[in-house]
Amino acid sequence: MNIMFHCLRLQPNPRNEMVHMDDIHQKNTQYWRNYWDEITSKTIRYGPMNATFWDSMSKRFVRNRTPERESDRFNGFFNLIKTTGLDIDGAYVLDIGAGTGSLSIPLAKMGAKVTSLDFSEGMLNNLKQRAETENVKIDNIIQRSWDEVDLDAEGFREKFDLVIASMTPAVHNPQTFDRMMGASKKLCYYSGWVNRRWDNAYYDLYRELFNSEFQTGNHGIYIPFMYLYLQGYHPEIILKKDTWRNESTVDEMADTIASHFYSTSTIEPDIKSKIKGYLIHNGENGKYCETSCSTSAMMVWDKLKK
Structure with a gap:
């Protein structure tokens, strides 16, 4: 798909006619929205796009979680949130793709009224167990795909002071991104890959x-950032480089790799044994x-400010 953006050539205008930039922004935004739609429509719902993938990964997440890593992430x-001036204490927060609660739980400890949403039962079970262990109250825990959420039926439209989509495939196209913004009455937070070497x-x-x-998926920062920029938003943005190491059993790692390969190819019965052979040899x-x-x-970004 070829994307054509509308540009203006400014020339002296004796009549001092006003340039209607809103029309330009709307057309450019629609072109980019169509582009984003086309990309995601061609993407097969591979491992991370399915709840069963995260159910199987949930035990590994808990095992590999360390206080240092979680503290650094939070x-x-x-x-970044502090730069907005938001007072977390008493703020209504929606955490989309909350996972095991790495953001939900510390925010709740600070007094936020948190709604944690995820489509993985395994991940949310870990969140619930952790909240109970740490004596933290999460206001609302919802097991559902963000694709399926009706903002009006849930009473979510412009309900939250802050809506979070942190490193999650839940917000993956213009519809789910718009839904995220629709749930916020002020602030939105989004994070994704710039690049990743697996x-x-x-x-x-x-x-x-x-x-x-x-081939990796298209979950990243470029498309959402441009989508915002073309609408006139100028988000505060921070880049971070990471290297991390996680140890797994050969069986666990083989399952994880196979689930990613299902994204683009049909797995033959002997594939997993070949994967295990590689992991045993290199493990x-x-x-x-x-x-x-x-x-x-x-x-x-603040959805009320352009």
Whole structure:
């Protein structure tokens, strides 16, 4: 799909006619919206787009969670939110794709009235257990896909002071992005990949098994950022580079890799055994250490200000 943006060539106008920039913004936004729609319509609902994927990953999330990692993530998030002047104590917050509660729980501890939403039962079970263990009250926990949420039926339209979509595939197209903004009466926060280098196993195995290159999904920051910019928003944005290592059993890692491969190819019965063979060869004592490098971006904006 070719994208054509409307530009203006400013020339002296003896009649001092006004240039209607709103029309230009609307047309450009619609072009970009159509582009985003086209990309996502061609994307097969691969592993991370399915609740069962996150159900199977939930135990690994809990095991690999460390206080240092969680504190680092929350502090980066909170420092950006502080620039808006929002008082968290008493604020109504919606956390879309809340997962195990890495943002929901510390926000609730600070006095926010948090609604945590996720389509994975496994992830939300971990959130509930953690909230109980840490004696934290989450106002509302909802197991549902964000695609299926009706803002008016739920009473969510412009209800929340802050709506969060942090590193989640839940907000993946213009419809789900608009729904996120529709739930906010003021602030929105979004984070996604700038780029990501997955563990070598993904690239090596996909090349060996399917004779083509492993392709990642389109969950990133570029398209949402441009969508906002073309509407006249100028979000505050912070970039961050990370390298992390997670250890898993060979069986767990094989399941994770296979679920990603289902995104673009049909898995034959012997594929998983070949994946395990690679992991055993490159692992140690039945374990495999996964290493990933990424640059991510987080942005926050006030929907009332352009």
